[in-house]
Amino acid sequence: MKHMSQRVALLGGGKMGEALLAGILRAGRTAADIVVSERHPERAAELRERYGVTTAEPAGAIADADVIILAVKPQDMPALLADIGKAARPEQLVVSVAAGIPAAFIERNFDADVPVVRVMSNTAVFVDQAMSAISAGAHATGDHMKLAEDLLSPVGEVIRVPESQLDAVTALSGSGPAYFFYLVEAMTDAGILLGLPREVAYRLIVQTAIGAATMLKETGEHPVKLREAVMSPAGTTIAAIREMENHGVRAAMIGALEAARDRSRELASGLG
Numbered sequence: 327m328k329h330m331s332q333r334v335a336l337l338g339g340g341k342m343g344e345a346l347l348a349g350i351l352r353a354g355r356t357a358a359d360i361v362v363s364e365r366h367p368e369r370a371a372e373l374r375e376r377y378g379v380t381t382a383e384p385a386g387a388i389a390d391a392d393v394i395i396l397a398v399k400p401q402d403m404p405a406l407l408a409d410i411g412k413a414a415r416p417e418q419l420v421v422s423v424a425a426g427i428p429a430a431f432i433e434r435n436f437d438a439d440v441p442v443v444r445v446m447s448n449t450a451v452f453v454d455q456a457m458s459a460i461s462a463g464a465h466a467t468g469d470h471m472k473l474a475e476d477l478l479s480p481v482g483e484v485i486r487v488p489e490s491q492l493d494a495v496t497a498l499s500g501s502g503p504a505y506f507f508y509l510v511e512a513m514t515d516a517g518i519l520l521g522l523p524r525e526v527a528y529r530l531i532v533q534t535a536i537g538a539a540t541m542l543k544e545t546g547e548h549p550v551k552l553r554e555a556v557m558s559p560a561g562t563t564i565a566a567i568r569e570m571e572n573h574g575v576r577a578a579m580i581g582a583l584e585a586a587r588d589r590s591r592e593l594a595s596g597l598g
């Protein structure tokens with residue numbers, strides 16, 4: 327089946343659900359082929375209004391779907407799977423974007439051998455600049471992985487990884503956008519401290535971030551090399567970098583991402 331004519335059921339209409347919904351519509355899928363299940367009626371109405379999709383309860387939403395996207399929080403996954411476990415069929419593909427929830431857990435909540443592909447994407451789906459990692463469950467074939475890639479490649483880059491790496495992927499790129507937003511927030515505050523109006527500081531930093539990311543992507547140079555090219559001897563940049571090293575910023579980042587990876591692992595514990 328041409329992937330653009332696939333019928334999609336999106337279960338969970340929150341931040342990630344809406345990002346994916348908007349993205350797949352931008353990519354050319356039609357609203358008539360998409361059914362959303364969102365338990366807050368006012369949120370469901372908002373999505374119907376904004377995107378022209380229909381909404382339904384989970385079991386109804388998946389009835390005619392070719393692809394079922396699970397986009398609820400990890401703690402809500404067991405209840406959702408209890409709702410759809412008997413209805414999901416082997417000819418359907420289940421794509422879970424949930425952090426920490428193993429494919430095996432999802433598979434054993436289905437009566438049939440339903441193929442599952444796990445995805446760890448991020449909110450940059452909203453601007454077609456997402457980084458998505460995908461991993462196959464026990465019943466997912468190369469065709470299912472290709473279907474997942476076709477779903478996600480219009481909204482950003484897609485990489486295939488073993489499922490054992492997904493907790494680390496979640497720490498780096500799933501949660502990653504928040505680390506950069508946090509850094510921009512801190513640099514903006516520094517700009518204000520140094521006497522710049524907030525909007526000037528913010529504009530300077532955002533464009534500098536875009537420039538730095540573009541240099542990393544387009545030059546292929548190692549970040550150390552790119553950083554050294556900025557650090558003039560006895561200049562301003564090395565003064566800042568020394569201060570960061572003195573405050574253990576590097577160690578703090580490593581510890582922070584390890585904590586995110588550990589939290590992702592914890593999400594799987596106690597699932598039963």
Ligand SMILES: NC(=O)C1=CN([C@@H]2O[C@H](COP(=O)(O)OP(=O)(O)OC[C@H]3O[C@@H](n4cnc5c(N)ncnc54)[C@H](OP(=O)(O)O)[C@@H]3O)[C@@H](O)[C@H]2O)C=CC1
Nearest residue numbers: 338339340341342363364365397398399400402406424425
């Ligand atoms: N936000 C992000 O940047 C990323 C999130 N993810 C993953 O995406 C998933 C969704 O996260 P996010 O969008 O942030 O969460 P949200 O809480 O924003 O969205 C989930 C939505 O689904 C609703 N919901 C919960 N259970 C059901 C159900 N059984 N039927 C219908 N709707 C239901 C929730 O309602 P209620 O509010 O009552 O819970 C909520 O409105 C998570 O598993 C997360 O790990 C992955 C990568 C990035």
Ligand SMILES: O=C(O)[C@@H]1CCC=N1
Nearest residue numbers: 425448496500501502
């Ligand atoms: O914070 C979270 O748990 C989700 C998963 C990755 C980004 N947001």
